[in-house]
Amino acid sequence: MDVLTTIKSFIDKIFQPPIAFLDLAIERIQGVHLGMSQGLNIGQYFTVFGDLPGIWQTVVSSILISTVLLGTLLMFRSVMRMYYSVKEGVKWW
Numbered sequence: 001m002d003v004l005t006t007i008k009s010f011i012d013k014i015f016q017p018p019i020a021f022l023d024l025a026i027e028r029i030q031g032v033h034l035g036m037s038q039g040l041n042i043g044q045y046f047t048v049f050g051d052l053p054g055i056w057q058t059v060v061s062s063i064l065i066s067t068v069l070l071g072t073l074l075m076f077r078s079v080m081r082m083y084y085s086v087k088e089g090v091k092w093w
Contacts, residue, residue: 049060 049057052060
């Protein structure tokens with residue numbers, strides 16, 4: 001029985017720090033009390049473009065949409081490059 005107790009204490013010493021960290025995280029998450037959250041009103045930041053003529057508003061919105069689309073495509077390309085790199089690395093492992 002002494003060997004079993006020694007093994008249990010050894011395993012408890014190994015897993016005690018992660019378990020303590022997870023217990024602390026659970027305690028902190030349960031302690032959070034948020035009120036009603038509000039969405040971000042980006043219209044406040046773009047009101048300056050509301051004074052422009054209609055055609056210029058279209059140009060600005062097209063530029064913003066193009067920027068978001070290109071950013072999304074760049075992120076997708078980066079993720080796919082990383083995926084293929086990992087795939088090749090695992091293939092030749």
